[in-house]
Each structure stands twice: as C-alpha cells, then as structure tokens.
Amino acid sequence: MTAIERSRTVAVVGAGTMGQGIAQVALLAGHRVLIHDVDAAAAGAGVAAVRDRVERMAAKGRLGRAEADEAIGRIDAAGALTELADAALVVEAVVEDTGVKRRLFESLEGVVPADCLLATNTSSLSVTELAAGLRHPGRFLGLHFFNPAPLLPLVEVVSGFATDPAAADRAYATVLGWGKSPVRCVDSPGFIVNRIARPFYAEAFAVYEERGADPATIDAVLRESGGFRMGPFELTDLIGQDVNEAVTRSVWDSFFRSPKFTPSLAQRRLVQSGRLGRKTGHGWFPYGDDAPRPEPHTAAPEEAPGKVTVVGDLGPAAALADLIEDAGIAVTAVEHGGPYIQLPGEGQLVLADGKTSVEFTDVVYFDLALDYREAGRIALSAGEDTSERTLAEAIGLFQRLGKKVSVIGDVPGMIVARTVAMLIDLTADAVARGVASAEDIDTAMRLGVNYPLGPTEWHGRLGRDWAYDLLHHLDERCPGGRYAPSLALFKLGYAGDDVDDADGAFEGGEDTE
Numbered sequence: 001m002t003a004i005e006r007s008r009t010v011a012v013v014g015a016g017t018m019g020q021g022i023a024q025v026a027l028l029a030g031h032r033v034l035i036h037d038v039d040a041a042a043a044g045a046g047v048a049a050v051r052d053r054v055e056r057m058a059a060k061g062r063l064g065r066a067e068a069d070e071a072i073g074r075i076d077a078a079g080a081l082t083e084l085a086d087a088a089l090v091v092e093a094v095v096e097d098t099g100v101k102r103r104l105f106e107s108l109e110g111v112v113p114a115d116c117l118l119a120t121n122t123s124s125l126s127v128t129e130l131a132a133g134l135r136h137p138g139r140f141l142g143l144h145f146f147n148p149a150p151l152l153p154l155v156e157v158v159s160g161f162a163t164d165p166a167a168a169d170r171a172y173a174t175v176l177g178w179g180k181s182p183v184r185c186v187d188s189p190g191f192i193v194n195r196i197a198r199p200f201y202a203e204a205f206a207v208y209e210e211r212g213a214d215p216a217t218i219d220a221v222l223r224e225s226g227g228f229r230m231g232p233f234e235l236t237d238l239i240g241q242d243v244n245e246a247v248t249r250s251v252w253d254s255f256f257r258s259p260k261f262t263p264s265l266a267q268r269r270l271v272q273s274g275r276l277g278r279k280t281g282h283g284w285f286p287y288g289d290d291a292p293r294p295e296p297h298t299a300a301p302e303e304a305p306g307k308v309t310v311v312g313d314l315g316p317a318a319a320l321a322d323l324i325e326d327a328g329i330a331v332t333a334v335e336h337g338g339p340y341i342q343l344p345g346e347g348q349l350v351l352a353d354g355k356t357s358v359e360f361t362d363v364v365y366f367d368l369a370l371d372y373r374e375a376g377r378i379a380l381s382a383g384e385d386t387s388e389r390t391l392a393e394a395i396g397l398f399q400r401l402g403k404k405v406s407v408i409g410d411v412p413g414m415i416v417a418r419t420v421a422m423l424i425d426l427t428a429d430a431v432a433r434g435v436a437s438a439e440d441i442d443t444a445m446r447l448g449v450n451y452p453l454g455p456t457e458w459h460g461r462l463g464r465d466w467a468y469d470l471l472h473h474l475d476e477r478c479p480g481g482r483y484a485p486s487l488a489l490f491k492l493g494y495a496g497d498d499v500d501d502a503d504g505a506f507e508g509g510e511d512t513e
Contacts, residue, residue: 002170002173003170003173003174003176003177004031004088004089004117004170004174005088006029006030006031007032008031008032008086008087008088008089009031009032009033009034009084009086009087009088010023010026010031010032010033010034010087010088010089010090010091011033011034011035011036011078011084011087011089011090011091012026012033012034012035012036012090012091012092012093013035013036013037013081013084013090013091013092013093013094013104013108014037014092014093014094014121015035015036015037015039015042015043015045015046015047016042016046016093017147017148018093018121018145018147018149019035019037019046019091019093019094020035020046020049020050021145021147021148021149021150022091022093022121022145022149023035023046023050023075024050024053024054024149024150025145025149025150025178025179025180026089026091026178027050027054027071027074027075028054028063028071028150029177029178029179031074032074032075033050033074033075033076034075034076034077034078034083034084034087035047035050035075035076035077035078036077036078036079036080036081036083036084037077040077040079043077043078043079044077046077047075047076047077050075051072051075053150054068054071054072055068055072081107081108081111082111084108084111084112085111085112085113086113087112087113087116088113088115088116088117089116089117089119089171089174090108090112090116090117090118090119091119091120091121091143092104092105092118092119092120092121093121096122096123096124096125098125098126098129098130101120101122101125101130102130102132102133105118105120105130105131105133105134105140106133106134109134109135109136114136115139116139117139117140117141117167117170117171118134118139118140118141119140119141119142119143119171120140120141120142120143121142121143121144121145122142122144123144123191123194123247124190124194124246124247124250126160126187126189126254127140127141127142127158127159127160127163127187128160128161128162128187130160131160131161131162131163137160137162137163138162138163138164138167139163139164139167140160140162140163140167141157141158141159141160141163141167141168141171142156142157142158142159142160142187142191143155143156143157143158143171143175144156144158144191146193146448152447152448153179153180153181153447154180154181154182154183154193154443154444154447154448155175155180155181155182155183156182156183156185156191156192156193156444156448157171157172157175157182157183157184157185158185158186158187158191159184159185159186159187160187161187163187168184172184181443181447183436183440183441183443183444184436184437184440185435185436185440186434186435186436188430188433188435189250189251189254189255190247190250190251190254192430192435192436192440192441192444192445192448193444193445193448193449194247194251195251195426195430195435196423196426196427196430196441196444196445196455197445197449198248198251198260198261198426199419199422199423199426200228200232200419200423200449201232201235201236201244201248201264201267202248202261202262202263202264202422203413203415203418203419203422204218204219204222204231204232204233204415204419205232205264205266205267206264207408207409207411207414207415207418208233208266209264209265209266210409210411211409212381212408212409212410212411212414212415213297213379213406213408213409213415214294214296214297215231215233215284215285215294216233216285216294216295216296216297217296217297217379217406217408218231218232218233218415219231219232219233219234219296220296220377220406221296221367221377221379221406221408221415221416222415222416222419224375224376224377224404225367225368225369225370225375225376225377225378225379225415225416226368226369226370226415226416226419226420226452227369227370227371227375227452227453228450228451228452229450229452230450233283233284233285234284234285236267236277236283236284237277237278237283237284237285237287238277238278239277240276240277240278240279241267241270241271241275241276241277241283241284242271242276244267245263245264245267245268245271248261248263248264248267249263258481259480259481259482260426260481260482262482270283270284296377296406297406297407297408298377298404298405298406299380299395299399299404299405299406299407301396301399302392302393302395302396302399303392303396304327304329304393304396304397304399304400305329305343305344305393305396305397306329306330306344307329307330307331307332307344308324308329308330308331308332308341308342308343308344308349308397309331309332309333309334309341309342310324310331310332310333310334310338310341310342311334311337311338311339311340311341311342312334312335312336312337312338312339312340313338313339314338314339314341314351315339315351315462315463315466316351316368316461316462316463316466317351317366317368317369317372319371319372319373320341320372320401321333323372323373323401324341324397324400324401327400327401327402328400329397329400339351340363341397343390343393343394343397344393345362345387345389345390345393346362346390347362347363347364347386347387347389347390347391347393347394348360348362348363348364348390349363349364349365349366349394349397350363350364350365350366351365351366351368351417352365352366352367352368352381352413352414352416352417352418352470353365353413353417353469353470353473354412354413354417354418354421354469354470354471354472354473354474354476354477354483355412355473355477356381356383356410356411356412356477357381357382357383357385357386357410358383358384358385358410359383360383360385361385362385362386362387362390363382363383363386363390364380364381364382364386364390364391364394365380365381365382365410365414366378366379366380366394366398366414367379367380367381367414367415367416367417368414368416368417368420368462369416370416370452370453375403376403376404377403377404377405377406378398378403378404378405378406379405379406379407379408379414379415379416380394380395380398380405380406380407380408381407381408381409381410381411381414382394382407382410383410384410391407395407412473412474412477412478413470413473413474417470418470418474418483420455420458420462420467421466421467421470421471421474422471422483423445423451423455423458424455424456424458424459424462424467424489425467425471425485425486425489426455426486427441427454427455427456427459428459428486428488428489428492429486429487429488429489431488432486432487432488432491433488438454438455438456439456441454441455441456442454442455442456442457459492464492464493464495465493465494467485467489467493468485468489468490468492468493469493471483471484471485471489472485
C-alpha cells in the first residue's frame with residue numbers, strides 16, 4: 001500500500017470543528033493543507049483556529065518551534081473550489097445532508113486531478129449513495145474520523161459498493177502514516193462503531209424501562225463491574241439525547257426497522273421534553289452547580305456466610321472460588337452438577353444466564369464482571385420466591401469480597417451480561433456478513449468508544465456458547481426477535497475447537513488475550 005506523498009496537498013471542505021481537526025492531523029503529518037467552506041469567513045476562521053492550536057502546542061513544548069512555523073506556513077484558506085485543483089485527497093466534513101454532499105462531490109470531480117481521492121467524513125449516510133452520481137466512483141470512499149480528530153486515533157475506512165480496492169488501500173496507508181489507527185469496513189448502516197455499539201445504550205434503557213434499576217445504578221454497574229469507562233446514561237447526556245437517538249433511529253431505519261436496533265421509548269420522551277443532557281441542563285440526570293447527583297443503589301451491610309459450596313464449573317465466574325476462600329470463607333467444591341454457589345441457607349447463587357429468579361425456588365442471580373477480583377461493584381437480582389436469608393447471604397458474601405452490591409429487579413440477563421452478549425452477537429453477525437474483520441471491530445470498539453475489551457475478546461474469555469445460550473434464554477422470555485441469536489453466533493456455538501470463522505477470529509472459545 002502506498003500512502004499519499006507528504007509533498008501533495010490535502011484539502012478539507014467544511015471549516016467546522018471536525019473539518020479543523022482533520023486539517024490539523026494532515027498538516028502535522030507534513031502535508032500542505034487547504035480549507036474551503038461555502039462561508040469564506042468560516043474558512044479563514046478555521047485556518048486561524050488550526051494555526052492557534054499549533055502555536056499552543058509549540059508553547060507547551062509538544063512541537064518544535066521550527067516545525068510549528070513550517071506547519072503554520074503550509075495551511076491556507078481556499079476561497080473557491082477551483083483552488084483545490086492540485087489536491088491528492090479531499091475530505092468533506094459538511095452538513096449531514098445527502099443532497100449537499102452529492103452536489104459538492106460532483107463539483108469537485110470537475111476540479112481535482114484524476115488521481116485525487118475523494119472522501120466523506122459522514123457518520124451516518126451511505127457512502128454508496130453519495131457516490132452514485134459521480135463519473136468515477138471508484139476513487140470515492142468514507143474516512144470517518146472521531147471527534148476530536150487530533151486526539152482520537154480511530155478512523156473508519158469505508159468502502160462503498162463502487163470503491164476501488166486500490167483507493168481504499170491508499171487511503172488506509174495514508175491515515176496510518178498520519179499516526180492514526182485505521183480499520184476497514186464496507187458501507188453498512190452505522191459502519192462499525194455506530195452499528196456494534198447500539199446494545200450498550202439499548203440494553204441499559206431496556207433494563208430501566210423494565211423497572212429493573214434506575215439510571216445511576218445501571219451506570220455504576222456497567223462501570224464498576226463491566227469495566228466500561230462511562231455508563232450509557234451519563235454518556236448519552238454528554239453526547240446529547242437528540243444526537244444519540246438520531247443515530248439509533250438512522251441505524252434502525254437503515255436495517256428496515258430490525259428489532260435488534262429498536263429505539264427506546266424512554267429516550268424518545270426525553271428528546272420530546274427537551275431534556276437533551278448537559279447542554280440543556282437536564283437529561284437522564286440534572287446538571288448545574290446546585291443539581292443533586294443521583295447515587296446508585298447500594299445494599300446495606302449484611303453478615304457474610306461462614307461457608308459455601310461451589311457446585312460445578314462456574315465458567316466466567318470461576319475466579320470467585322479462590323476469592324471467597326481468600327476472604328476467609330470455607331469453600332467446598334463439588335465437581336458435578338451446577339454451576340452455582342450453594343449458600344448455607346440452601347439458596348443458590350447463579351451467574352446471569354438469561355433466565356429469571358422467579359422461575360426457581362430460592363435463587364439469587366449475580367451479574368457478569370470484567371474481572372471479579374478488580375470489580376468494585378456486583379449486581380444481584382432476586383425473585384418473589386427468593387428467601388430473605390438467601391439474599392442477605394448473597395449480599396454479605398460479595399461485601400466480604402470488598403464489593404459494593406446493587407440489588408436490581410428480576411430482569412433476565414441482568415445488566416452487564418445481556419449487554420456483552422448482544423455486543424458479541426452483533427459482532428459475529430457483522431463478521432459473517434463481511435462488514436469488517438473481528439480484529440478491526442475489536443480495535444474500533446476499544447479505540448472509538450473506550451470499551452475495556454473488544455466483543456471478540458469477550459467471546460474468547462466467556463466461551464464459545466456462553467453468549468448464544470444467554471440470548472437463547474432471553475429470546476424465550478422476551479420474544480419478538482430482539483434477542484434471537486444470529487445464525488453466525490449459532491454456528492460459533494456449535495463449531496469445534498479447531499474451526500475458525502472466515503477471518504480467523506472467534507476461535508472455539510480460546511482466550512484471545
């Protein structure tokens with residue numbers, strides 16, 4: 001793969017925050033950069049903003065003085081599209097409107113040289129549709145940067161139906177040379193990140209709508225047990241409820257309203273009420289100097305049991321046996337049966353599996369954790385037939401391990417478990433359909449949205465049939481298609497240890513770390 005030479009010009013059309021960020025990345029990589037905007041004053045302001053950021057970098061010692069001066073001299077505003085005639089790459093970052101973008105690229109075709117790549121930074125529109133009116137659609141592709149572009153490393157390199165593989169290779173090599181972490185994908189709704197990430201929001205909202213837990217508790221469980229940097233309620237308040245919901249609806253509509261991507265009614269009501277998050281002072285949570293910050297539900301202290309019996313292989317929760325013993329609680333292991341932890345009062349403690357406590361006589365479910373040793377909080381759920389003693393023993397057990405405990409409603413799959421299972425399922429389906437490789441999806445989810453593990457890494461840790469089994473149980477209890485495991489996940493669950501998927505990922509449940 002041959003990257004665009006540093007001596008060639010890179011042009012950015014659109015002088016907003018994203019356009020400025022992309023221009024800065026290309027500039028500091030050594031290119032001459034031109035910024036064009038329909039508003040000439042905006043283009044000038046964009047150039048000034050980039051130059052100012054370069055100056056600040058030099059002042060802080062992050063850039064040499066000579067290098068900064070050279071960079072400042074290589075960026076200019078272009079008053080007309082004709083001034084982009086020598087560009088080797090034009091990246092568009094204008095309003096998300098298909099008609100506006102198509103007219104722009106049709107005009108650019110008459111200006112730029114034959115070897116110039118044309119790229120859109122769209123996050124939601126079809127790359128294939130944007131290229132439909134071009135005479136040479138083979139050189140057109142998506143370069144989806146994440147905001148702020150100078151700081152975030154991920155770039156989705158999106159090939160439309162007519163994109164020439166050589167053009168995608170050249171674009172990939174170019175952004176790689178700029179110090180970014182590019183991933184490849186085909187033109188599919190949401191590309192990688194906005195497609196695979198939907199369950200992170202949707203499942204949290206569903207637990208809330210099912211009255212399983214309040215937003216603060218759900219966020220805390222996903223952060224402190226699941227290892228996610230932010231919870232979905234606080235994150236969508238930061239993004240903007242209108243923005244996040246628009247992406248969800250776009251993906252849902254593009255997939256012909258598949259139940260896998262059904263939007264949240266609760267989020268719709270927030271948007272309708274104008275509670276859009278931090279920018280309006282209220283979203284899921286209130287904001288402002290005097291606004292109270294809701295706290296997650298945390299169970300009161302309970303006495304820990306003196307002994308437990310670990311029945312069978314706890315699978316993803318196997319580390320608990322050693323943790324319990326290290327905490328001074330006697331552990332008896334029974335090889336066959338289970339898997340569950342038998343409590344002294346004869347109740348059972350079971351890892352979330354997509355079923356509900358109410359189906360059993362005396363069961364408390366506990367949620368999945370990224371790392372049970374490091375987790376600061378564990379969620380438990382109990383049914384109407386769960387005895388007070390069993391719940392108290394379960395709470396006391398995890399408290400003895402140094403965990404805060406949140407008791408939630410009896411929702412199948414709980415919080416972390418159902419979220420991770422859905423992420424794995426959407427990833428398996430996307431890989432099977434050739435949207436992207438499993439490795440690129442993992443990279444995209446770690447770098448684009450700061451997930452602690454990529455879905456394929458989760459799958460490797462949890463076992464090849466864990467996600468399938470949990471979703472199968474969920475689908476039985478919540479029919480309608482949302483939780484129906486994909487055919488790809490079904491095949492992975494039944495594949496032998498030596499059978500790989502098409503691109504070598506999801507290998508028979510082996511640990512991929």
